[in-house]
Amino acid sequence: MTVESTAARKPRRSGAAGKRTGAAKKQQSPQASEPQLVQLLTPEGERVEHPEYDIELSAQELRGLYRDMVLTRRFDAEATALQRQGELGLWASLLGQEAAQIGSGRALRDDDYVFPTYREHGVAWCRGVDPTNLLGMFRGVNHGGWDPNTNNFQLYTIVIGSQTLHATGYAMGVAKDGADSAVIAYFGDGASSQGDVAEAFTFSAVYNAPVVFFCQNNQWAISEPTEKQTRVPLYRRAEGFGFPGVRVDGNDVLACLAVTRWALERARRGEGPTLIEAFTYRMGAHTTSDDPSRYRHDDERLAWEAKDPIQRLRAHLEAAGHADEAFFTALEEESDTLAKRVREAVRAMPDPDDMAIFENVYADGHALVDEERAQFAAYQASFAEEGN
Numbered sequence: 001m002t003v004e005s006t007a008a009r010k011p012r013r014s015g016a017a018g019k020r021t022g023a024a025k026k027q028q029s030p031q032a033s034e035p036q037l038v039q040l041l042t043p044e045g046e047r048v049e050h051p052e053y054d055i056e057l058s059a060q061e062l063r064g065l066y067r068d069m070v071l072t073r074r075f076d077a078e079a080t081a082l083q084r085q086g087e088l089g090l091w092a093s094l095l096g097q098e099a100a101q102i103g104s105g106r107a108l109r110d111d112d113y114v115f116p117t118y119r120e121h122g123v124a125w126c127r128g129v130d131p132t133n134l135l136g137m138f139r140g141v142n143h144g145g146w147d148p149n150t151n152n153f154q155l156y157t158i159v160i161g162s163q164t165l166h167a168t169g170y171a172m173g174v175a176k177d178g179a180d181s182a183v184i185a186y187f188g189d190g191a192s193s194q195g196d197v198a199e200a201f202t203f204s205a206v207y208n209a210p211v212v213f214f215c216q217n218n219q220w221a222i223s224e225p226t227e228k229q230t231r232v233p234l235y236r237r238a239e240g241f242g243f244p245g246v247r248v249d250g251n252d253v254l255a256c257l258a259v260t261r262w263a264l265e266r267a268r269r270g271e272g273p274t275l276i277e278a279f280t281y282r283m284g285a286h287t288t289s290d291d292p293s294r295y296r297h298d299d300e301r302l303a304w305e306a307k308d309p310i311q312r313l314r315a316h317l318e319a320a321g322h323a324d325e326a327f328f329t330a331l332e333e334e335s336d337t338l339a340k341r342v343r344e345a346v347r348a349m350p351d352p353d354d355m356a357i358f359e360n361v362y363a364d365g366h367a368l369v370d371e372e373r374a375q376f377a378a379y380q381a382s383f384a385e386e387g388n
């Protein structure tokens with residue numbers, strides 16, 4: 001089954017309809033005219049209905065999603081700045097993908113398990129992984145920085161697509177245990193071309209594994225556009241494997257939350273995997289080592305800026321009277337505090353022990369690793385001797 005319908009999109013009557021201001025226009029978004037895109041919040045911040053994926057959230061919950069996105073964006077900007085200042089070796093920014101990550105991340109239950117790529121800083125935030133822990137690997141002082149089982153959030157995975165197989169295997173284990181938790185694997189449009197992803201789709205389908213495949217189609221795989229990855233919209237790939245695929249507006253935090261919740265519930269009920277394609281955009285460079293001006297035009301980015309995930313929720317909050325100036329000011333202050341904490345934590349990270357690289361290679365040790373350790377120790381000691 002492929003979810004084909006965006007039918008009956010219409011402006012939604014909200015309790016605060018009377019308070020609607022000019023910020024909430026009825027104009028349809030350009031994306032809304034595309035078929036198969038689930039949307040609950042237009043780029044102008046207007047709530048619209050969807051027949052299959054509607055969601056009711058309190059003003060407090062909406063403010064919470066907004067806060068998550070603002071703090072995540074601020075943390076991400078700070079990490080980019082730290083790389084520019086030489087404090088990090090590399091950073092992979094999530095700029096523009098906040099709604100996809102916070103919406104899906106907030107759909108999860110504590111006992112669900114997440115298999116991320118290297119860009120899921122917003123999901124990490126939702127799982128309660130301290131943002132400073134994300135930076136150690138990018139500073140080169142550790143190999144990960146957190147215990148996956150503390151927050152059910154695996155370590156970042158650089159090998160493109162491989163985590164979809166890990167997630168599938170884990171989900172098959174969850175099903176064998178008889179648990180009703182679910183697993184979610186994040187990956188990108190580029191990763192969708194990897195054999196690992198096709199294998200994960202096959203295994204999860206035939207074993208009915210409780211896993212959600214959350215593909216952030218941010219339109220680019222470094223310098224390769226999505227049309228180099230596929231001849232059909234990515235969400236339709238699922239059909240050939242025998243499970244549902246849904247394309248959601250990845251810049252609409254409410255739609256991402258609603259669709260991910262639905263997919264997780266399917267998994268819990270034993271109905272197997274779902275592919276969600278969050279249609280979004282990588283606003284920044286692939287990483288701090290990349291220069292997107294070499295391969296894409298500025299007007300593309302500008303068009304997506306008009307669909308900014310944070311601005312649209314802010315427009316909705318203001319139009320519906322769900323947040324006042326004091327809320328936005330307090331959040332700005334909270335962002336500053338977070339940024340300062342992140343800066344200080346990174347600069348205070350101790351360098352690792354030189355010999356630590358030889359640890360945890362084999363559980364019971366290995367002759368070759370022992371030999372290399374001894375060689376390296378002798379090499380290091382030679383500097384001390386020279387100094388004497």
Ligand SMILES: Cc1ncc(C[n+]2csc(CCOP(=O)(O)OP(=O)(O)O)c2C)c(N)n1
Binds near residue numbers: 160191192222282286
């Ligand atoms: C197996 C493998 N092949 C190639 C790479 C190099 N590489 C790193 S990121 C990337 C592009 C990934 O694009 P996408 O899946 O769309 O994710 P995004 O970076 O856009 O979030 C590639 C090819 C890698 N890390 N692993």
Ligand SMILES: [Mg+2]
Binds near residue numbers: 188217220222
């Ligand atoms: Mg991509």
